[in-house]
Amino acid sequence: MAESATERRVEDLTSTGPPAALTRKPQGRSHPDRPWALLLLTPNLFLYALFIVVPIVLAVLLSFTSWNLVGAPKFVGLANYAQLFRDPMVPEAIKTTFVFLVIGTVPTVVLGLAIAVLLNTKVPFIGVIRTLYFVPAVVSFAASAVLWQWIYRPGQGILDYLLQQVGITGPAWLSNGHTALLALDIVGIWMELPVAILLYLAALQRIPESIIEAATLDGAGPFRRLRYIIWPGVRNITVIVVIVSTLAFTNGSFDLVKILTQGGPVNATTTLIYYIYYVAFDTVQVGYAAALSVLQVAMFGVLLGLLAAARKAAAR
Amino acid sequence: MRRVWKRGRLALRLTFVTVFGLVLAFPLIYLLLGSVMSTAQLTSFPPQIFPSGLHLNNFSAAWQYVQVRSVINSVVFTVAVVGLQWALCIMGGFALAKMQFRHKNLIMGSLGLSLFVPAVTTLVPTFIVAEKLHLVNTYPGLIIPIVAQTGFGTILFRQFIVSLPDELIAAARLDGAHWTTVLIRVVVPLAKPMSGAYCALAGVTAWNMYLWPLVVANTPSVQVLPQTLAPLASSTYGSQIPENVAFAATVITTLPMVVVFLIAQRSFVRGLAGSGVD
Numbered sequence: 001m002a003e004s005a006t007e008r009r010v011e012d013l014t015s016t017g018p019p020a021a022l023t024r025k026p027q028g029r030s031h032p033d034r035p036w037a038l039l040l041l042t043p044n045l046f047l048y049a050l051f052i053v054v055p056i057v058l059a060v061l062l063s064f065t066s067w068n069l070v071g072a073p074k075f076v077g078l079a080n081y082a083q084l085f086r087d088p089m090v091p092e093a094i095k096t097t098f099v100f101l102v103i104g105t106v107p108t109v110v111l112g113l114a115i116a117v118l119l120n121t122k123v124p125f126i127g128v129i130r131t132l133y134f135v136p137a138v139v140s141f142a143a144s145a146v147l148w149q150w151i152y153r154p155g156q157g158i159l160d161y162l163l164q165q166v167g168i169t170g171p172a173w174l175s176n177g178h179t180a181l182l183a184l185d186i187v188g189i190w191m192e193l194p195v196a197i198l199l200y201l202a203a204l205q206r207i208p209e210s211i212i213e214a215a216t217l218d219g220a221g222p223f224r225r226l227r228y229i230i231w232p233g234v235r236n237i238t239v240i241v242v243i244v245s246t247l248a249f250t251n252g253s254f255d256l257v258k259i260l261t262q263g264g265p266v267n268a269t270t271t272l273i274y275y276i277y278y279v280a281f282d283t284v285q286v287g288y289a290a291a292l293s294v295l296q297v298a299m300f301g302v303l304l305g306l307l308a309a310a311r312k313a314a315a316r
Numbered sequence: 317m318r319r320v321w322k323r324g325r326l327a328l329r330l331t332f333v334t335v336f337g338l339v340l341a342f343p344l345i346y347l348l349l350g351s352v353m354s355t356a357q358l359t360s361f362p363p364q365i366f367p368s369g370l371h372l373n374n375f376s377a378a379w380q381y382v383q384v385r386s387v388i389n390s391v392v393f394t395v396a397v398v399g400l401q402w403a404l405c406i407m408g409g410f411a412l413a414k415m416q417f418r419h420k421n422l423i424m425g426s427l428g429l430s431l432f433v434p435a436v437t438t439l440v441p442t443f444i445v446a447e448k449l450h451l452v453n454t455y456p457g458l459i460i461p462i463v464a465q466t467g468f469g470t471i472l473f474r475q476f477i478v479s480l481p482d483e484l485i486a487a488a489r490l491d492g493a494h495w496t497t498v499l500i501r502v503v504v505p506l507a508k509p510m511s512g513a514y515c516a517l518a519g520v521t522a523w524n525m526y527l528w529p530l531v532v533a534n535t536p537s538v539q540v541l542p543q544t545l546a547p548l549a550s551s552t553y554g555s556q557i558p559e560n561v562a563f564a565a566t567v568i569t570t571l572p573m574v575v576v577f578l579i580a581q582r583s584f585v586r587g588l589a590g591s592g593v594d
Contacts, residue, residue, distance in 0.1 A: 036495045037415040044408035044466050045423065051464035052430050055441035062441065118333045123326070131581065132337030135344060138573040138584070140524030142542040145549035146566045147343045150350075150559065158346070158363045190340065198585060251434040255526050259549045273436050280440050293437030301432055 063290035073287065080291035090292075092267060093275040094299070096181065097250065100271055103185045104192070104249040109241050111189070112196025117230060119197065120204040130201075137194035141255035148187045149174070149260060174261055177268040184256050184269055185249075192248045196241050203237040204230070239311040243304060250300060272296050347570070351375070351563040358560045371560065378564035381557060382544055383536065387568075390523060390541040393458055397522040398515050400463040405514070406507065408466065409473025410499050414485055424474070430467035435527055443531055457532050458540070462522065469514055476510045477503055509586065516580055517587035523573055541569040 063080055065073035084090055119130055136144075151157050152173040160170035173183040207229065215225055253271045257263060263270035263278060270278070273296060280289035338345075346365070350358050351374055353367045412420055442461055443452075451457030480503070488498045504511070526542040533539050548562040557565075577584050 033415040033495070034417045037411040037417045040407040040411040040415075040495070040499070041423070044404040044470060047404070047460065047464035048427065048430075048466050051442060051445060051461040052438075052467070053426065054445055055438040056430075056433055058441035058444065059438050115333070115336070118329055121326070121329070123330065126330075129330070129334055129337050131578070132334075132341045134581070134585070135341060135574060135577065138520050138524075138577045139344065139570055140526070140542050140545070140573075142524070142526055142545040142549065143347075143566045143570045144343075146545060146562060147347055149549045150563075151343060156359065156361055156363075161362050190343070193340070247431075251436070254434075254436050259526075259546050273434060277436050277439070286440050289440065296437055297433055300434075304432060 059290045059293050061290075062287055063294050065287040065290075067286040068284045069286055076287065080288045083288055084291055084295060089267070089270070089275060090272075090295075093270050093272040096267075096269065097253070097271040097273070100181055100185060100188075100253055100269075101246060101249045103182060104188045105242060105245040108189050108192050108196050108245045108249075109238065112193055112241060113200050113234060113238070115193070116197045116200030116204055117226075120201060133197050134194045136190055137198075139191065141191075141252070142259060144187055144191055145256065145259040148183075148190075152183055175265050177265050180261055180265060180268045184253070184260060187256055187260070188249055188252060191252075192245055195244060195248075199237055199241050199244070200234055203234045207233040235314050236311070239307060239314050243307050243311075246300075246303065246307065272299075344570075344574075347563055347566055350560060351378075351567045353560050353563075355558040355560050358563065374560045374564035375568070377558075377561045378568055381561060382541065382565050382568055385536060386539050386541050386544045389458075389533075389538060390569075392455065393462075393525075393529075393540055394519055394522040396455075396459045397462050398518045400459070401466060401469055401518055402511060402515055404463065404466050405469030406473050406504065406511065407499065408470040409475075410477050410503050412470065412474040413477035414480075414482070414503075415495070424471065427467040427470050430465070439527070439531060442528075446532055452532055453535050453538055455538065458529060458538055461532070462525065462528060469518070472514060473507065473510065476507055480506055509583075512580065512583035513587035515587075516576075516583040519576070520573055520584075545569055 062073060064075060064077060066076045066079070067073035115133065119126065119133070139147075151159050154160060154170065154172035154175070157170075157173075159173070163170045171179045173179050212225060212229055215229055220228070250271075250273060254273045254277065257269050257271060257274040258277065261269045263274050272292065276289050276292045276296060279285050279292060349365065349367055352370045352372065353364070353374075354369075354371050357364050357368060411417075412424065446452055446457050446461060449457075451460070484502060485498055488502050489495075493501070524542060525540070526546065529538075529540045529543050530546075533543070545566060548557060548565060
């Protein structure tokens with residue numbers, strides 16, 4: 001089943017115990033499998049080491065240097081980390097990151113579950129209706145940005161037109177400091193919702209229909225069915241949905257911000273990840289950008305660690 | 317009586333999900349409609365929904381803007397990334413799942429670690445590595461650092477292959493089959509659903525990838541479609557490229573993935589749900 005595989009995948013990233021297949025004792029260096037295993041793994045691990053592990057190590061090393069991409073990096077000790085505490089943009093970017101994350105993730109999870117419950121029925125053509133919900137998942141950030149830029153266009157876009165019909169003058173969504181972040185979140189939710197719906201549908205399809213029917217016959221209303229049958233069935237997957245959306249709304253925020261607002265107006269949409277890019281490429285302070293990167297990874301490492309712990313608790 | 321009530325509720329539910337689904341799909345439907353409108357029609361206010369005629373010359377203008385070169389680049393990039401990454405991941409996943417050697421946990425752990433490191437944070441160092449290897453503005457420079465992102469895929473395939481019965485592989489080995497033969501003749505066929513799901517997901521990711529190409533490919537000869545498209549989302553583009561042409565260009569870049577999605581929906585659904593087993 002779809003859900004169990006997803007869970008296994010995440011569990012594997014978080015558990016420290018040996019996977020089941022490894023309980024057979026490895027028979028030491030001379031085991032006859034070893035050369036062939038190495039042959040199969042080497043191309044993979046070589047490229048992974050060169051382009052993933054080496055850059056991670058380099059990023060950590062660069063965070064102790066001052067470098068503008070010209071000449072050799074200069075060792076500056078912990079100066080970049082000290083700068084993290086002095087830079088007023090850091091708390092602001094962290095706040096923006098979390099506001100963006102919460103405004104994006106909460107509706108994604110709630111709407112994702114609600115829509116999945118409504119779509120979880122076996123009638124003809126339900127597949128066609130589901131397709132409507134899934135298609136935005138294949139649209140790129142760049143294409144979404146072109147589309148939404150047009151929808152949000154001040155005084156001309158379809159959103160302002162619809163608001164006018166109910167007597168509201170729309171703000172200049174993307175260039176207004178109060179609405180820009182919300183506007184980006186709406187695009188993010190639109191792109192992320194298909195994944196949430198899919199994950200929830202996979203979980204819901206594991207709840208036998210007979211149980212729901214029996215409960216209905218016993219007089220359980222929609223609310224009690226949700227509370228006592230649906231929720232226990234989707235509790236586990238909810239943590240996965242939260243993890244997946246958290247990754248999407250932190251890493252994914254970069255493309256949206258970069259294409260639609262470039263961090264503006266006046267830093268209103270400068271998330272930490274966009275600030276890292278800005279510091280590295282626009283002000284060319286590579287060492288400081290690396291220190292910011294360490295901060296970003298540490299922060300989300302803790303957050304995802306907490307979510308993984310929540311997952312274990314939910315599984316019990 | 318009860319039956320009628322139940323039917324009415326189902327109808328209400330279906331109406332609601334259809335309408336809401338159309339609302340969510342509306343931006344894409346409008347993209348398609350707008351791509352065949354005239355500039356005046358698309359920018360009129362109040363907005364028009366249905367085109368009055370088919371302005372197909374938008375597409376020839378958009379094709380000129382997009383450039384055949386970046387379409388070819390995108391296809392080459394996507395096919396190469398998916399093909400190479402799939403091969404690396406299934407080979408590595410197989411070794412980790414069914415072969416005996418040491419330090420498997422260490423390897424799995426370090427492969428998993430990369431999932432929590434956002435690409436932006438290692439962008440400069442990755443660029444430095446590419447530059448030292450003289451890969452900037454080349455196809456290998458565009459492709460290989462992305463192929464190297466094997467963390468997720470290797471773990472995914474390892475999880476799937478571990479669930480295949482050991483007896484199957486032991487039997488083939490006893491018959492004298494070599495490990496590579498077992499991989500090609502036994503594992504690859506059995507892992508087909510997983511491979512479909514993985515390739516669907518990796519394909520969309522590669523086709524839509526923006527950040528790495530933005531940094532490593534800064535000449536038109538190696539640029540990919542998202543790079544060509546991104547400037548059209550800035551609020552000032554209207555003066556150079558008419559909106560309807562921008563819409564047509566967006567259709568050109570998005571339609572291939574939508575069509576592939578509609579054809580291979582099962583694989584996509586499995587891929588997005590993170591699983592190869594139904």
